[in-house]
Amino acid sequence: MFIARSEYDRGINTFSPEGRLFQVEYSLEAIKLGSTAIDYLAAVHYTTGAQHTILTSYQVATNEGVILGVEKRVTSTLLEASSVEKIVEIDQHIGCAMSGLQADARNLVEHARVECQNHAFHYAEPLRVESCTQAICDLALRFGETGDDEESVMSRPFGVALLIAGFDEDGPQLYHAEPSGTFYRYDAKAIGSGSEGAQAELQNEYHRSLTLEEAETLVLKTLKQVMEEKLDAKNVQLASVTKEKGFRIYNDEEMGRAVATLGGNQ
Amino acid sequence: MNHYPEVWGRPRDDIYGPYNSSYLQTTGPKTHTQSPAVTGTSVIAVKFNGGVAIAADNLASYGSLARFTDVKRLRVFGDSAVVGFSGDVSDMQYIDRLLESLDIRENYSTHGNMMNAKNLHTYLSKVLYKRRSEFNPLWNHILVAGFDEDKKPFLSSADLLGTTYSAPHLATGFGAHLAIPILRRLFPEEKPLEEISKGEAEAALRECLKVLWYRDARSLDKYSIAVITAEGVEIKEDQVIEAQSWAFAESIRGYGAQVN
Amino acid sequence: MMSFMGHQPQSQAVGYTFSQPTNAPNKEHSFYPYTDNGGSTLGITGADFAILAGDTRSVAGYNINSRYAPKVFKIGGDDDTGEGAHIILSVVGFAADGQALKERLDAVVKMYKYQHGKPMSVRACAQRLSTILYQKRFFPYYVHAILAGLDEEGKGALYSYDPVGSYEREQCRAAGSAASLIMPFLDNQVNFKNQYIPSSGDGHALEPKKPEPLPRETVEQLVRDAFTSAVERHIEVGDGLQMMVITQNGIEEIYTPLKKD
Numbered sequence: 001m002f003i004a005r006s007e008y009d010r011g012i013n014t015f016s017p018e019g020r021l022f023q024v025e026y027s028l029e030a031i032k033l034g035s036t037a038i039d040y041l042a043a044v045h046y047t048t049g050a051q052h053t054i055l056t057s058y059q060v061a062t063n064e065g066v067i068l069g070v071e072k073r074v075t076s077t078l079l080e081a082s083s084v085e086k087i088v089e090i091d092q093h094i095g096c097a098m099s100g101l102q103a104d105a106r107n108l109v110e111h112a113r114v115e116c117q118n119h120a121f122h123y124a125e126p127l128r129v130e131s132c133t134q135a136i137c138d139l140a141l142r143f144g145e146t147g148d149d150e151e152s153v154m155s156r157p158f159g160v161a162l163l164i165a166g167f168d169e170d171g172p173q174l175y176h177a178e179p180s181g182t183f184y185r186y187d188a189k190a191i192g193s194g195s196e197g198a199q200a201e202l203q204n205e206y207h208r209s210l211t212l213e214e215a216e217t218l219v220l221k222t223l224k225q226v227m228e229e230k231l232d233a234k235n236v237q238l239a240s241v242t243k244e245k246g247f248r249i250y251n252d253e254e255m256g257r258a259v260a261t262l263g264g265n266q
Numbered sequence: 267m268n269h270y271p272e273v274w275g276r277p278r279d280d281i282y283g284p285y286n287s288s289y290l291q292t293t294g295p296k297t298h299t300q301s302p303a304v305t306g307t308s309v310i311a312v313k314f315n316g317g318v319a320i321a322a323d324n325l326a327s328y329g330s331l332a333r334f335t336d337v338k339r340l341r342v343f344g345d346s347a348v349v350g351f352s353g354d355v356s357d358m359q360y361i362d363r364l365l366e367s368l369d370i371r372e373n374y375s376t377h378g379n380m381m382n383a384k385n386l387h388t389y390l391s392k393v394l395y396k397r398r399s400e401f402n403p404l405w406n407h408i409l410v411a412g413f414d415e416d417k418k419p420f421l422s423s424a425d426l427l428g429t430t431y432s433a434p435h436l437a438t439g440f441g442a443h444l445a446i447p448i449l450r451r452l453f454p455e456e457k458p459l460e461e462i463s464k465g466e467a468e469a470a471l472r473e474c475l476k477v478l479w480y481r482d483a484r485s486l487d488k489y490s491i492a493v494i495t496a497e498g499v500e501i502k503e504d505q506v507i508e509a510q511s512w513a514f515a516e517s518i519r520g521y522g523a524q525v526n
Numbered sequence: 527m528m529s530f531m532g533h534q535p536q537s538q539a540v541g542y543t544f545s546q547p548t549n550a551p552n553k554e555h556s557f558y559p560y561t562d563n564g565g566s567t568l569g570i571t572g573a574d575f576a577i578l579a580g581d582t583r584s585v586a587g588y589n590i591n592s593r594y595a596p597k598v599f600k601i602g603g604d605d606d607t608g609e610g611a612h613i614i615l616s617v618v619g620f621a622a623d624g625q626a627l628k629e630r631l632d633a634v635v636k637m638y639k640y641q642h643g644k645p646m647s648v649r650a651c652a653q654r655l656s657t658i659l660y661q662k663r664f665f666p667y668y669v670h671a672i673l674a675g676l677d678e679e680g681k682g683a684l685y686s687y688d689p690v691g692s693y694e695r696e697q698c699r700a701a702g703s704a705a706s707l708i709m710p711f712l713d714n715q716v717n718f719k720n721q722y723i724p725s726s727g728d729g730h731a732l733e734p735k736k737p738e739p740l741p742r743e744t745v746e747q748l749v750r751d752a753f754t755s756a757v758e759r760h761i762e763v764g765d766g767l768q769m770m771v772i773t774q775n776g777i778e779e780i781y782t783p784l785k786k787d
Contacts, residue, residue, distance in 0.1 A: 123638075123646075124653035131642045169644075300556045395622055398559050399665070423591070427561055428622035431584045431592040442589050455593055 012144040012156060023157055027179040030159035031100040031192060065212065065242035066165035066172045068097045069219035071227050072235050087239045087249055091116035093126050093167050095239055095247035099192035100160030100179075108158060108177075111139045129166030133175040133183050136162065141181035161191050165241045172241060188218075194226035201225060212240070213261065220262045233259045298402035302354035304328050306339045307484045308441030309350035310474050311409045312449055313419045313434045314467035315460045317495035318411035320348050320421075321471040323479070324503070325486035326355045332486070340490045342499050343369060347383035347412035348492045349390070352438040353426065354405035361404060364393065383412025383420045383494075387430070395428025403427070407438040412494050419459065419494075434459065437474075440482040445474035468493055476507050480514075560668045561586060563621040564762030566702035567597055568752055569672045570716055571682030573739040575773045576674040578616045579749045580702075581757070581784060582766035593765035593786065595621065599628045600770070600777055601673075602635030602646065611777060613651050613675040614770045618702035619689070620668035627667045631655055648675035652685040652693060659691030666690050670701035675772055682739075682772075697737070704756035704763045711755070715748055716740065742771070750782065757785050 008014055009022035016022060072084040087097045088105075090112045098105040115135040119127035127135075143154040157179045164175040164183075176191065177183040188206040190198035201222045210218065216238060224231040233255040241247045250258065277285065304326050311320035326334040339358065341349045343365055351358040368389070372381055381389075387410035397404050407425040414420040422432035435449035452470050453462050471491060478485050487507040493500045567580035580597035583590060598616045600608025615631060617624030634654055638646045646654075652673050659667055666689040677683040686699040698716045700708035713719040718735040726733035740748075749769060756763045764787065769780040 122654050122657050123650035125647065125650050128642055128644075134641070298557070391622075395626060398622075401557065401559065403557055403559075427559060427620075428626075429561060429563065429586075429591075429620075430622065430625065431595045433592040433594070442586075446589075 021180075024180050027157040027159045028161075031161045031179075064172050065167065065215075065240050066174050067212075067215040067219050068095065068163060068165050068239045068241075069223055070097050070099075070237050071223055071231075072237055074229075074235050081234045084237075087237055089247050089249070090132065090164070090166075091120075091126060092246040093241065094129055094132050094164065095166070095241060095249075096162045096164045097239070098160055098162050101158070102160070104154075104158040105160040105162065107154070108136050108139060108160065108162060112136050112164075126168060128168045128170070129164065129173045129175065130170075130185075132166065133164050133177055136164070136177050137181045137183050140177065140179055163189060163191060165239075165247070167241045167243050167246065172243075190222065198222050198226050212242075216258045217262055220258060224262070231259065231262075298400075299354070299357075299405055302357075302405040304333055304355040305484070306337065306352050306355055306358065307482055308437055308439040308445065308478055309339065309352045309407075309409050310437040310441045310445045310449070310471055310478075311350060311411050311421055311435065312453065312462075312467045312470060313421050313459055314462040314464050316419070317413075317464060317467075317493060318348075318419050318421050319464070319467040319471050319491065319493045320350050320409060320411040321475055321489055321491040322350050322352070323475065323486040323489040325484070325488075327484045330483070332484075335486060335488065338490055338503050340492050340501060340503070341365065342492070342501060343386055343412075344372070344380045344382075345498055346494055346496075347381070347386050347410065348494055348499060348501070349386065350409040350411070350438075352407050357404040357406050361390070361393070361406065361408075382415060383410050384414040384422070386410055386412070387420070387422045387424060391424035391428055391430045394424050394426060398427050409436050409438060411492070413496075417496070440478060440485070441474065444477050444481060448474050448477065464493060464495065472505075472507075476510065479507050479510075480512075559665075560620050560623075562619065562703075563591070563595075563624075564703050565595075565597055565618050566700065566704035566708060566753070566756055566760070566763050567616040567618045567670070567672055568698075568700045568708055568712070568749060569616065569674050569684045569686070570698040570712070570745045570748065571674070571684045571696075571739070572742055572745055574676070574680055574682065575742055575745075575771055576614075576676065576682035576684055577742075577745055577749060577769060577771050578614050578672060578674045579753065579767060579769040580616050580618065581753060581763045582768050582781075583762065583764050584621060585762050588761075590765075596768050597624070598768050598770050599632075601628070601632050601651070602639070603632075608777070612645060612772070613648055613673065614772055614777060615655075615674075616672045616701070617669045619670055623667040624669045624671075627658070627669060627671065630658060634658070648673065648677055648683045648685070651675070652683075652695070655685070655687065656691040656693045659687060659689065663690050670705075672699055672701055674770075676774065680774060697739075700752070702763075704760040707756050707759055708752045711752055712748070716745075746771070746780075753784060 008016035009026070012023050068087055070086040072081055072086060074081050087095060088109050089095050090109060094116065096109065112132055112135060116127045116132060140158050143157050146153060159179060161179065162177045164177060166173055174186050174189060175183050176186055176189050188202040190202055205218050219238065220231065220236065223236055229235055233252065238250040238255060238258055239248060306326055307323065309320065309322040311318060320340060322339040324336050324338065325332055326337040337355060339351045341351065341362055343349060390408060390410065394404055403426045405426050407423070409421065409423050411421050421436055422430060423436050423438070424430045434455055435446065435453060437445040449470060468491065475489050479487050489505050490501065490503040491505055564585035565581050565583055567578065569576065569578045578598045582594045582596055584592045584595035597618055598614060600611035601613040601615050603609050603611035613635065615628055617627055635646050635651060655671065655673055668689055670689065671687040673685040675683050683695065684697065684699060685693050685695050686701065687693045698712045700712055714721065717737045721735040723733045723735055750767065753767050764784050767782045767784050771778045771780065
C-alpha cells in the first residue's frame, strides 16, 4: 500500500496507478489521528419501534429524534471547556458534530447554513437533511486548482468529517459526510479516534425502539468506554434533534441530568 | 451678409432653425441600434397539405430610397427549412452568418439528425430574445417555414422582441395588414390543411405579393418564393409580378394628374 | 476659428448654432423592449381542484398574430407534453417574457426534483416564482402570472403575482386585458360579494352570504361565462378558451372555441 506513494501524493488531483487519491486518503487520517483538534464522537439515531416512519400522529412523533454526542478533550485545567465547540447548529432543524480540523469544519458549516437560508428564502420550506448533506459534500469536493471562472476554494481536501443530524418530512436522519465528498446515512455512527471500538459497541446496543433517554444513555455509555479521561458533565457534550424542538444543544443542567442518569444505570 | 467671413454661406438659425448637433456627440451613453437602416418589407407564408410556401420581394430600402433591388430575403437552411427576413438587412446578414456556422457545426457532428424548422425557430427566437434583453436588438421580424419533428408542416414567427407565435398563415410588416385578410378568406382556419393544395397556396402568395406591390410603397415587383415539401425546398428567386392591373389607380384621389 | 464665434458677442440678432459646442440633450432610446400581446387569464379554486383558463388570441396592436397561442402551461412535467406535471402556470402580458418565465420555472421545478428527490410543493413553487420575478425587479418580466395546483392537504391552491413578484394566495383571480371586466364578476359569483341572505335582517343587519368552495361544474361554467362576456366587450380577447383543471388524478386540458370577431 505504501509503495511508491510519494510519487503520487503531491498533486491534489493526481491519481496513483492503482487509482487512489492519496491526499484525500491522508485527509481521512486527519479525522482519526493527530493532536490539536482531533477527537472522538458518537451519535445514535433512535426511533420508536414500529411507527418510526409515521409523522402525522402527534404523540408518536414526540418520541422521535437524533442524539449527537462528543467528547470535549480538555487538554488543560486552564482551558475553558465551554469554548470547545464541536457541535454546532446549521438550521433550526439541522445540527452537526465534527471530528478533525475544526477550522475546516467552519467552512463547511458556514456553507451549509447559507444553503439552508437560501433554500428557505427561495422555497418557503426548510432544506431537507439529505440535500443539506449533499450541499456540504459538494463543497468538500471543490478542492484543487481553480479555473478562471471558478471562485477560489480550498487548495486541499477538508480535513474534517461531519455527523449531520436533522429532522424533516422523512423523519429523523443521521448522515456521515467525509472529506472525500461521499456520504452515507446511518442509524448509529461513531467517528474519530477510538471510533472502531465505539462503532462495535453501537452495533451491539442499537435497536430501533430506543427512547430519548435510552439513546442519551447509549451515547454516553459508548463515549465513556473509549474515553481516556473519566466522563463528566464538562468533558462531553450532547445535542438532540426532535420534531418539536428542532436542533438544540444541551445546557449544563441537562448535561448534569444525563450524566447522572448514566451513573444511576451502572 | 455680415462682417464675419467665417459664417458666410452657413445656415442661419432664423431661416433654417437651430442646427441639430446631437449626432456629433461622442460622450453620453453607449448606444446600440436605435432604428433599422436598410430594410426589407413584408414576408408572407402559408401552410398547405404536405408543406409550407413562403415569399418575399427582392428589395432592400434605405428609408424611401429603393436602394438594392436584388436582395434575397429567403434563406434556406438544411434541406427542409426556410427563414424569411423582414427588417434590417445588415442584421439579416448577421443572422445569415450565424446560421451558416450553425449549419457547418451541424454537418460536422454527423449524427444524422439535421435541425428541423421547429428547432431552428426556437434557436432564432432565443437569439432575438437575448439581444432584446441586452437592449441591443436584431431589428428583424422573421418567419420560419418547414417541418416539425413529426414531419408535419411548421410555420412560426419571431420578432425583434423575441415574441413568437404560429398560425396557418403568417405575414410580417405591411403583409400583416394586407396579405393576412386575403389568406384568411382563401384558407379559413377551420378548413383542414389537407384541403389546401400546393398550387393554391403558391398562387395565393403570388396574389398577395401583387396586392402588396400595389399598396406598399416600399415593395418591389421582383420577388422570391420557396415551396417546402417532403421532397425538399423548391426556391425561385427571380420571380416577377405578372398580370398587373393599375385600372383601380384611376379612382384614387391624388393619383397622377388628378390633384384633388 | 469656430471658437471665435463662441465668445465674440454678436451685435445682431442672427444666431449661428452650428458653431456652438454640442449641448443638445442625449438622444433618447427609441427601442422599447416590451409589447402587449393582450388576452386574459383566470383562475378559480375549489375544495379538491383548481382551474386555470386563458383565451388563445395573441395580438399586436389591432392585428391578430394568432388565434391559437396558449397562455396556460404545465410546469415540471416529464416530457414535452407536460405529462406528470402537478403545477400549472398562466402568463399574460408580454408573451416573450411569459415564455421565458415559463421555461425558467419549468427548469427550476425539474432541477428541484433531481436535487431534493421529491416533487416540489405548490407552496415552494409559489415562493420560487416570486423570487424569480423579483430578481428581475429592474427589468421585469412584464407579465401577470397565476400559479395553481393542489396544496399539502389536497385543496385547490391558487397564487397570483404582479410583474415584480408580489404574490398572494387567493380563491380566484382574473388577469390580463379583460381583468377589470372579469374580476368583479368573480367577486360576486365566487366570493359572493354583495350577496345577502334574503330577509335575514334590515339594513346593516342584513346578513352577507358566506363564500364556500364551489363544485367543479359550477366553476367551469363560471369560467366559460366570464370569457364569453369578456369577448363581447374586449377586442383583445377571443378565438379560443383553453382551460386546465388540476385534480388529484392529474391535469385535464379543455379547449372550447370563442367568437373570432
